[in-house]
Amino acid sequence: MDRLTRRDMMKTSAGVVAGLAAASILPTELSAAVHTPRRGKVAARLRFGVIGINHAHINSQVDATVRGGGELVSFFAKEPDLRAAFSKRYPAAKVAKDEREILEDNSLQLVVSAAIPVERAPLGIRVMQHGKDYMSDKPGITRLDQLAEVRRVQAATKRIYSIMYSERFEVGAAVKAGELVKAGAIGKVIQTVGLGPHRINPPDRPEWFWDTANYGGILADIASHQFDQFLYFTGSTTGEVVASQVRNVNHPEHPNFEDFGEVMLRGNGGSGYIRVDWFTPKGLPVWGDGRLTILGTEGYIELRKYVDIGGANPGGENLFLVDQKGVSRIDCKNVEKPYGRQLIDDILNRTETAMTQQHCFLATELALRAQEQAKRLPA
Numbered sequence: 403m404d405r406l407t408r409r410d411m412m413k414t415s416a417g418v419v420a421g422l423a424a425a426s427i428l429p430t431e432l433s434a435a436v437h438t439p440r441r442g443k444v445a446a447r448l449r450f451g452v453i454g455i456n457h458a459h460i461n462s463q464v465d466a467t468v469r470g471g472g473e474l475v476s477f478f479a480k481e482p483d484l485r486a487a488f489s490k491r492y493p494a495a496k497v498a499k500d501e502r503e504i505l506e507d508n509s510l511q512l513v514v515s516a517a518i519p520v521e522r523a524p525l526g527i528r529v530m531q532h533g534k535d536y537m538s539d540k541p542g543i544t545r546l547d548q549l550a551e552v553r554r555v556q557a558a559t560k561r562i563y564s565i566m567y568s569e570r571f572e573v574g575a576a577v578k579a580g581e582l583v584k585a586g587a588i589g590k591v592i593q594t595v596g597l598g599p600h601r602i603n604p605p606d607r608p609e610w611f612w613d614t615a616n617y618g619g620i621l622a623d624i625a626s627h628q629f630d631q632f633l634y635f636t637g638s639t640t641g642e643v644v645a646s647q648v649r650n651v652n653h654p655e656h657p658n659f660e661d662f663g664e665v666m667l668r669g670n671g672g673s674g675y676i677r678v679d680w681f682t683p684k685g686l687p688v689w690g691d692g693r694l695t696i697l698g699t700e701g702y703i704e705l706r707k708y709v710d711i712g713g714a715n716p717g718g719e720n721l722f723l724v725d726q727k728g729v730s731r732i733d734c735k736n737v738e739k740p741y742g743r744q745l746i747d748d749i750l751n752r753t754e755t756a757m758t759q760q761h762c763f764l765a766t767e768l769a770l771r772a773q774e775q776a777k778r779l780p781a
């Protein structure tokens with residue numbers, strides 16, 4: 403971590419911050435919040451299977467679970483091309499002949515899925531009814547009627563229904579921001595501003611991608627990350643959508659698609675603004691310049707998650723802390739991402755350390771309500 407002057411902040415050379423002081427510049431209570439990454443191979447603590455691999459997020463879901471102590475035993479995918487690619491990446495995993503083979507395998511405690519979004523909630527219900535816990539890619543639920551049924555079955559079975567919000571769980575800068583906020587680095591949080599731009603690259607998108615009936619809409623889908631972060635960083639346990647709107651600006655050939663959305667919301671811990679879109683230009687070296695600003699009474703934190711355009715460190719995993727003492731940049735590349743480990747702990751101990759069930763469902767509900775009441779603007 404580096405302390406930056408105003409002049410430093412305006413330079414773009416990668417060597418600008420070399421040699422600056424490390425974590426000792428932070429107050430003691432904040433320095434103590436720094437994680438030491440877990441090293442080495444983790445012994446398997448549970449066995450899990452995969453059903454549905456329609457989004458590449460399945461790789462980070464599996465990898466996080468393996469890091470946490472999970473053993474991938476088997477998987478099922480209907481699509482031959484996806485099945486072949488997944489087998490090549492995870493050759494030790496058995497190819498199941500159908501989903502029932504995984505659901506009825508009593509040695510498996512967890513099922514992980516990145517199926518087509520509209521199929522994820524019905525699958526999760528079947529998983530819980532078979533006595534297993536479930537981790538879905540986002541969006542884990544695409545309609546309010548699905549949410550009601552998922553809540554009912556989860557309450558009846560007491561199984562875990564977890565949605566992997568990778569923009570928080572799999573981003574070291576977001577993990578570090580949580581530690582700093584908890585340690586009081588910026589005082590009381592007032593507001594979050596979450597930006598989620600994405601690159602679309604139409605030739606790479608399957609046909610289901612272009613219809614909101616399959617993915618819920620841009621606010622239900624992409625913005626689910628930002629709703630999760632809003633609740634987490636403001637500490638809100640209730641929330642409401644103040645206003646929301648969506649557009650399809652660039653894709654008239656796909657009338658049921660949305661490429662822009664924004665939301666204002668408030669909770670009992672603060673307020674929030676969200677903007678998501680599919681307009682990342684080809685010139686950006688990553689798929690999106692995802693950012694989060696957390697405003698507090700004593701300072702603010704900005705996350706430049708995947709790229710720092712024009713910055714001294716152009717790569718990702720950057721956290722900027724601005725407080726009463728100055729400006730600090732924290733390189734978060736080596737911060738431990740504990741979600742997989744915590745989720746396995748929760749499965750084994752029946753606890754809620756990775757994410758509470760209430761939080762999981764509330765983040766989803768806010769995203770779905772924002773989508774349902776969104777004003778659709780003309781192109």
